[in-house]
Amino acid sequence: MRRVLLGAGILGALAMAASAAGWWLLAGMAVAAALAESARRVVGEPDSGIASGLRASSRLALLVLFATVFVSYAAPAHRVPAAVGFTVLVTVALAAGVRVSRTWRRWLTGMLLVAAAAFVALCFAIPPASPPGATAFAPGGLLFSAAVLFPLFAGLRGGRLAAGAAVAAAVASAALYQLGPVRLGLSPTAPQEVLAAADAAALRGVFVAVVVLATVPAAMLALDESVEVVAARSRMRGLLALGAVVTLLAAVLSMVGALFLAAAAALLEVIVGVMVAGRVRTFGVATAAVALVLLAGLVFVV
Numbered sequence: 001m002r003r004v005l006l007g008a009g010i011l012g013a014l015a016m017a018a019s020a021a022g023w024w025l026l027a028g029m030a031v032a033a034a035l036a037e038s039a040r041r042v043v044g045e046p047d048s049g050i051a052s053g054l055r056a057s058s059r060l061a062l063l064v065l066f067a068t069v070f071v072s073y074a075a076p077a078h079r080v081p082a083a084v085g086f087t088v089l090v091t092v093a094l095a096a097g098v099r100v101s102r103t104w105r106r107w108l109t110g111m112l113l114v115a116a117a118a119f120v121a122l123c124f125a126i127p128p129a130s131p132p133g134a135t136a137f138a139p140g141g142l143l144f145s146a147a148v149l150f151p152l153f154a155g156l157r158g159g160r161l162a163a164g165a166a167v168a169a170a171v172a173s174a175a176l177y178q179l180g181p182v183r184l185g186l187s188p189t190a191p192q193e194v195l196a197a198a199d200a201a202a203l204r205g206v207f208v209a210v211v212v213l214a215t216v217p218a219a220m221l222a223l224d225e226s227v228e229v230v231a232a233r234s235r236m237r238g239l240l241a242l243g244a245v246v247t248l249l250a251a252v253l254s255m256v257g258a259l260f261l262a263a264a265a266a267l268l269e270v271i272v273g274v275m276v277a278g279r280v281r282t283f284g285v286a287t288a289a290v291a292l293v294l295l296a297g298l299v300f301v302v
Contacts, residue, residue: 005062006164007112008218009152011191011211012069012259014172017145019185022135023176026169028145033165035146035270035294036153038287043273051276054269056226060246061265062151063087063222065258066215067250072189073211083250090219091243095236099224100217108217115210116171123174123194135181143297148259150294151266188255260298267295 017025043051067086075082100108149168156164175184175191184190195203223242231238253261274288 005218005222006152006156006168007109007116008066008069008214009062009262010168010171011073011214012065012188012255013148013152014175015185015188015190016148016256016259017172018176018181018190020148021138021141021145022181022185024135024137024142025145025149025172025176028142029149029165029169029172031142031146031290031294032150033153033156033161035150035287035290036156037161038283039154039270039273039291040157042284042287043270043277051269051273052229054265054272056229056242058151058154058262058265058269059222059226059229060242060249061258061262063090063219063226063246064249064253065151065255065262066219066222067246068253068255068258070211070215071250072255073192074208076189080251084247086216086219087243087247087250090216090223091239091247094220094224094227095239098220100220104217105221108213112210112214113167115213116167119191119194120170120174123178126178128178128180140297143294147267147294147298148263151262154266154269263298264295267291267298271295 014025017028021028064087067083067090070086071079071082152168153161153164175194178194179190183193187193192204192207195207223239223246226242227235227238231242249261250258270291271288274284274291277284
């Protein structure tokens, strides 16, 4: 599941991370991946009402992010109706019994990997549109980039986490090389500027298709997991209630606002999860401390 969510999330988080850290976002990505692995070992599966609620909240925040990513890339001129339509479609599909099966997840992962490879190849195949110069080290920017990238990796483990981080780093490096940190950070949808730089505007339709392929299944998976966590016994009622909440949030939040919400929810899930799990050993305390620092960076740096 999380590999599909990673593909959708990178479209929304990359430009924001670049605006704060430039090339140092790659270091922020490493911090986010390391925190994801340590949080998985310390927190594990939620075994209390508070932890379960936070798990569901972080998944719903991701759904809102995916809706705003879809709108920003595919229908920016019709933000509110497109966002409402997206979340309603996802809710109705799940209510009708549509599921993203394990087989489909594998196919989606494969197609998104092909799209990522094509993006990287395109970026390195042509001279960069902007000078890919070095970025001055800014601790605050690194913390902020790690915070907004963390939701992409939360829940991944072991080899999947390493592979996901490697793919995300390749995509980020290619975009930074082609556009430079300044141009990449100017707009939340800056990754699609690669097409303009390559004089390949005709591929915009393909790019939008990749966005749809990345966001719709990921949103369905996020909502499905949220319902299973908080309303497994009254699934239909819970599905409609949660669908209404995310529809409202998607209608009022921009992609940047949704990214802040997703990052804050994921980091709070780690902090509270460590406390609820009672893991007061050094490793658990260090994990919660890093998550708290990233949360502070998210709130105070930018």
